[in-house]
Amino acid sequence: MLRVSNSLIALLNLLGLVASIPVLTISLWLRKHAINECERTLGVPLMVLGIILFFLSLVGLIGSCCRVSSLLWLYLFLTFLIILSLFVFSFFAIAVTSKGAGKAVPGTGIKDHKLGDYSKWLQENVVDGHSWVKIKSCLIQAQVCGSLRNDHLRKASVLYRMSLSPLESGCCKPPIACGFIYKNATFWVPPKSGPAVPDDDCTTWSNNQQILCIDCKSCKAGVLASLKNDWRKLAILNICVMIFLLIVYSVGQCALKNITEDGYKRYRPFQ
Known part of the structure:
Protein backbone atom coordinates (compact mmCIF):
# COMPACT_ATOMS: atom_id res chain seq x y z
CA MET A 1 0.00 0.00 0.00
CA LEU A 2 1.37 3.38 -0.99
CA ARG A 3 2.06 5.75 1.86
CA VAL A 4 0.69 9.29 2.00
CA SER A 5 3.88 10.90 0.66
CA ASN A 6 3.95 8.58 -2.36
CA SER A 7 0.31 9.31 -3.15
CA LEU A 8 0.81 13.05 -2.70
CA ILE A 9 3.88 13.24 -4.95
CA ALA A 10 2.04 11.18 -7.57
CA LEU A 11 -0.95 13.55 -7.43
CA LEU A 12 1.23 16.66 -7.68
CA ASN A 13 3.05 15.28 -10.70
CA LEU A 14 -0.18 14.20 -12.34
CA LEU A 15 -1.42 17.79 -12.02
CA GLY A 16 1.91 19.03 -13.42
CA LEU A 17 1.63 16.65 -16.36
CA VAL A 18 -1.90 17.86 -17.12
CA ALA A 19 -0.82 21.52 -16.78
CA SER A 20 2.04 21.05 -19.27
CA ILE A 21 -0.40 20.15 -22.07
CA PRO A 22 -2.09 23.59 -22.42
CA VAL A 23 1.32 25.30 -22.02
CA LEU A 24 2.74 23.28 -24.93
CA THR A 25 -0.46 23.79 -26.95
CA ILE A 26 -0.32 27.59 -26.53
CA SER A 27 3.38 27.68 -27.44
CA LEU A 28 2.76 25.69 -30.64
CA TRP A 29 -0.20 27.92 -31.52
CA LEU A 30 1.94 31.04 -31.10
CA ARG A 31 4.68 29.57 -33.27
CA LYS A 32 2.23 28.91 -36.13
CA HIS A 33 -0.45 31.61 -35.82
CA ALA A 34 1.33 34.60 -34.29
CA ILE A 35 0.56 37.91 -35.98
CA ASN A 36 4.17 39.08 -35.87
CA GLU A 37 7.66 37.91 -34.93
CA CYS A 38 7.36 39.37 -31.42
CA GLU A 39 4.38 37.19 -30.54
CA ARG A 40 6.08 34.22 -32.19
CA THR A 41 9.12 34.71 -29.97
CA LEU A 42 6.92 34.41 -26.87
CA GLY A 43 6.26 30.80 -27.86
CA VAL A 44 9.89 29.79 -27.26
CA PRO A 45 10.05 30.23 -23.45
CA LEU A 46 6.56 28.77 -23.15
CA MET A 47 7.64 25.68 -25.10
CA VAL A 48 10.76 25.28 -22.95
CA LEU A 49 8.64 25.61 -19.80
CA GLY A 50 6.11 23.10 -21.11
CA ILE A 51 8.77 20.53 -22.03
CA ILE A 52 10.52 20.84 -18.64
CA LEU A 53 7.22 20.58 -16.77
CA PHE A 54 6.10 17.58 -18.85
CA PHE A 55 9.38 15.67 -18.50
CA LEU A 56 9.80 16.42 -14.79
CA SER A 57 6.19 15.48 -13.97
CA LEU A 58 6.43 12.29 -16.03
CA VAL A 59 9.61 11.18 -14.24
CA GLY A 60 8.10 11.96 -10.83
CA LEU A 61 4.80 10.24 -11.67
CA ILE A 62 6.43 7.03 -12.91
CA GLY A 63 8.92 7.02 -10.05
CA SER A 64 6.26 7.39 -7.36
CA CYS A 65 3.57 5.14 -8.87
CA CYS A 66 5.91 2.36 -9.97
CA ARG A 67 8.11 2.79 -6.90
CA VAL A 68 11.30 3.19 -8.97
CA SER A 69 13.89 4.73 -6.68
CA SER A 70 16.31 5.61 -9.50
CA LEU A 71 13.64 7.76 -11.19
CA LEU A 72 12.81 9.47 -7.90
CA TRP A 73 16.51 10.20 -7.42
CA LEU A 74 16.53 11.79 -10.89
CA TYR A 75 13.32 13.67 -10.10
CA LEU A 76 14.74 15.10 -6.88
CA PHE A 77 17.99 16.04 -8.59
CA LEU A 78 16.17 17.90 -11.39
CA THR A 79 13.86 19.60 -8.89
CA PHE A 80 16.89 20.76 -6.91
CA LEU A 81 18.48 22.18 -10.09
CA ILE A 82 15.27 24.09 -10.88
CA ILE A 83 15.09 25.49 -7.34
CA LEU A 84 18.75 26.55 -7.58
CA SER A 85 18.18 28.13 -11.02
CA LEU A 86 15.15 30.08 -9.77
CA PHE A 87 17.13 31.32 -6.78
CA VAL A 88 20.06 32.46 -8.95
CA PHE A 89 17.78 34.17 -11.47
CA SER A 90 15.76 35.92 -8.75
CA PHE A 91 18.92 37.20 -7.06
CA PHE A 92 20.34 38.31 -10.42
CA ALA A 93 17.08 40.01 -11.48
CA ILE A 94 16.88 41.97 -8.22
CA ALA A 95 20.58 42.95 -8.49
CA VAL A 96 20.47 44.29 -12.07
CA THR A 97 17.17 46.12 -11.55
CA SER A 98 18.17 47.82 -8.30
CA LYS A 99 19.09 51.01 -10.15
CA GLY A 100 16.90 53.29 -12.23
CA ALA A 101 13.60 55.09 -11.75
CA GLY A 102 11.63 57.66 -13.67
CA LEU A 224 14.32 49.06 -19.20
CA ALA A 225 11.82 50.59 -16.76
CA SER A 226 9.13 48.20 -18.02
CA LEU A 227 11.59 45.31 -17.85
CA LYS A 228 12.53 46.29 -14.31
CA ASN A 229 8.89 46.19 -13.21
CA ASP A 230 8.32 42.85 -14.95
CA TRP A 231 11.48 41.27 -13.52
CA ARG A 232 10.62 42.43 -10.00
CA LYS A 233 7.19 40.80 -10.33
CA LEU A 234 8.80 37.67 -11.80
CA ALA A 235 11.26 37.52 -8.90
CA ILE A 236 8.34 37.53 -6.44
CA LEU A 237 6.61 34.80 -8.47
CA ASN A 238 9.86 32.80 -8.51
CA ILE A 239 10.08 32.98 -4.72
CA CYS A 240 6.53 31.61 -4.45
CA VAL A 241 7.38 28.83 -6.92
CA MET A 242 10.57 28.03 -4.98
CA ILE A 243 8.59 27.66 -1.75
CA PHE A 244 6.17 25.32 -3.52
CA LEU A 245 9.03 23.30 -5.06
CA LEU A 246 10.76 23.03 -1.69
CA ILE A 247 7.58 21.49 -0.30
CA VAL A 248 7.41 19.12 -3.30
CA TYR A 249 11.11 18.32 -2.83
CA SER A 250 10.53 17.46 0.84
CA VAL A 251 7.55 15.24 0.00
CA GLY A 252 9.63 13.59 -2.74
CA GLN A 253 12.38 12.82 -0.24
CA CYS A 254 9.84 11.18 2.05
CA ALA A 255 8.49 9.13 -0.86
CA LEU A 256 12.03 8.04 -1.81
CA LYS A 257 12.76 7.12 1.79
CA ASN A 258 9.59 5.00 1.92
CA ILE A 259 10.47 3.16 -1.29
CA THR A 260 14.05 2.60 -0.11
CA GLU A 261 12.92 1.27 3.27
CA ASP A 262 10.32 -1.02 1.67
CA GLY A 263 12.96 -2.36 -0.69
CA TYR A 264 15.37 -2.96 2.18
CA LYS A 265 12.70 -4.86 4.16
CA ARG A 266 11.80 -6.91 1.10
CA TYR A 267 15.35 -8.14 0.63
CA ARG A 268 16.12 -8.43 4.40
CA PRO A 269 12.88 -10.01 5.68
CA PHE A 270 14.35 -11.60 8.81
CA GLN A 271 16.21 -8.57 10.14
Missing part, protein backbone atom coordinates in the same frame (compact mmCIF):
# COMPACT_ATOMS: atom_id res chain seq x y z
CA LYS A 103 11.88 61.27 -12.51
CA ALA A 104 8.56 63.04 -12.07
CA VAL A 105 8.10 66.17 -14.18
CA PRO A 106 6.94 68.98 -11.83
CA GLY A 107 3.31 69.95 -12.31
CA THR A 108 2.43 66.80 -14.28
CA GLY A 109 1.74 63.12 -13.68
CA ILE A 110 4.43 62.21 -16.20
CA LYS A 111 7.78 60.62 -15.44
CA ASP A 112 10.73 61.03 -17.80
CA HIS A 113 13.26 58.20 -17.92
CA LYS A 114 17.03 58.51 -18.43
CA LEU A 115 19.01 55.63 -19.91
CA GLY A 116 22.07 56.33 -17.77
CA ASP A 117 20.07 55.71 -14.58
CA TYR A 118 19.86 51.97 -15.28
CA SER A 119 22.52 49.30 -14.76
CA LYS A 120 25.31 48.90 -17.29
CA TRP A 121 24.43 45.23 -17.75
CA LEU A 122 20.89 46.07 -18.86
CA GLN A 123 22.13 48.81 -21.17
CA GLU A 124 24.74 46.57 -22.81
CA ASN A 125 22.72 43.35 -23.06
CA VAL A 126 19.11 44.46 -23.55
CA VAL A 127 18.96 47.72 -25.48
CA ASP A 128 22.26 47.70 -27.34
CA GLY A 129 23.10 46.64 -30.88
CA HIS A 130 21.18 43.78 -32.48
CA SER A 131 18.85 43.34 -29.50
CA TRP A 132 17.53 46.87 -29.88
CA VAL A 133 16.75 46.33 -33.57
CA LYS A 134 14.37 43.50 -32.59
CA ILE A 135 12.85 45.44 -29.69
CA LYS A 136 12.33 48.50 -31.87
CA SER A 137 10.57 46.38 -34.48
CA CYS A 138 8.31 44.92 -31.78
CA LEU A 139 7.44 48.37 -30.43
CA ILE A 140 6.42 49.55 -33.89
CA GLN A 141 4.40 46.40 -34.62
CA ALA A 142 2.71 46.54 -31.22
CA GLN A 143 1.75 50.21 -31.79
CA VAL A 144 2.70 51.20 -28.25
CA CYS A 145 1.69 54.80 -28.95
CA GLY A 146 -1.70 53.94 -30.41
CA SER A 147 -3.64 54.79 -27.25
CA LEU A 148 -2.29 58.38 -27.34
CA ARG A 149 -3.71 59.10 -30.78
CA ASN A 150 -7.13 60.09 -29.45
CA ASP A 151 -9.13 63.27 -29.93
CA HIS A 152 -9.47 63.86 -26.18
CA LEU A 153 -5.69 64.45 -25.99
CA ARG A 154 -5.70 67.57 -28.18
CA LYS A 155 -4.85 69.68 -25.12
CA ALA A 156 -1.51 69.37 -23.34
CA SER A 157 -3.19 69.76 -19.95
CA VAL A 158 -5.07 66.50 -20.50
CA LEU A 159 -1.86 64.62 -21.34
CA TYR A 160 -0.02 66.09 -18.36
CA ARG A 161 -2.69 64.77 -15.99
CA MET A 162 -2.31 61.24 -17.33
CA SER A 163 -0.16 58.55 -15.76
CA LEU A 164 1.77 57.35 -18.81
CA SER A 165 3.48 53.98 -18.87
CA PRO A 166 7.30 54.03 -19.16
CA LEU A 167 7.01 53.02 -22.83
CA GLU A 168 4.47 55.73 -23.62
CA SER A 169 6.49 58.36 -21.78
CA GLY A 170 9.83 57.38 -23.32
CA CYS A 171 8.85 56.36 -26.86
CA CYS A 172 5.76 58.40 -27.75
CA LYS A 173 6.77 61.97 -26.86
CA PRO A 174 9.95 64.03 -26.64
CA PRO A 175 11.37 64.69 -23.16
CA ILE A 176 9.42 67.53 -21.53
CA ALA A 177 12.73 69.32 -20.87
CA CYS A 178 13.16 69.86 -24.63
CA GLY A 179 10.50 72.56 -24.45
CA PHE A 180 8.71 71.47 -27.62
CA ILE A 181 5.38 73.02 -28.55
CA TYR A 182 2.45 70.64 -28.04
CA LYS A 183 0.12 70.09 -31.01
CA ASN A 184 -1.25 66.73 -29.92
CA ALA A 185 0.01 63.80 -27.88
CA THR A 186 2.17 62.44 -30.70
CA PHE A 187 2.95 65.66 -32.59
CA TRP A 188 5.35 68.19 -31.08
CA VAL A 189 7.07 71.11 -32.79
CA PRO A 190 10.46 72.43 -31.67
CA PRO A 191 10.59 76.16 -30.91
CA LYS A 192 12.28 78.43 -33.46
CA SER A 193 15.13 79.02 -31.04
CA GLY A 194 15.76 75.28 -30.87
CA PRO A 195 15.43 72.78 -28.01
CA ALA A 196 15.57 74.20 -24.50
CA VAL A 197 18.28 71.72 -23.44
CA PRO A 198 21.21 70.11 -25.33
CA ASP A 199 19.73 66.62 -25.25
CA ASP A 200 20.24 64.21 -28.17
CA ASP A 201 16.66 63.00 -27.76
CA CYS A 202 15.42 66.49 -28.65
CA THR A 203 16.98 66.23 -32.11
CA THR A 204 16.12 62.53 -32.48
CA TRP A 205 12.38 63.15 -32.06
CA SER A 206 10.38 62.73 -35.28
CA ASN A 207 6.76 63.58 -36.01
CA ASN A 208 6.65 60.56 -38.31
CA GLN A 209 3.95 58.56 -36.52
CA GLN A 210 5.85 55.31 -37.10
CA ILE A 211 9.04 56.65 -35.51
CA LEU A 212 8.25 59.36 -32.91
CA CYS A 213 10.87 58.89 -30.17
CA ILE A 214 11.48 55.17 -30.67
CA ASP A 215 15.08 55.96 -31.67
CA CYS A 216 15.54 58.03 -28.49
CA LYS A 217 17.56 57.04 -25.45
CA SER A 218 14.45 57.80 -23.39
CA CYS A 219 12.64 55.02 -25.27
CA LYS A 220 15.39 52.56 -24.37
CA ALA A 221 15.09 53.77 -20.78
CA GLY A 222 11.33 53.20 -20.94
CA VAL A 223 11.92 49.63 -22.11
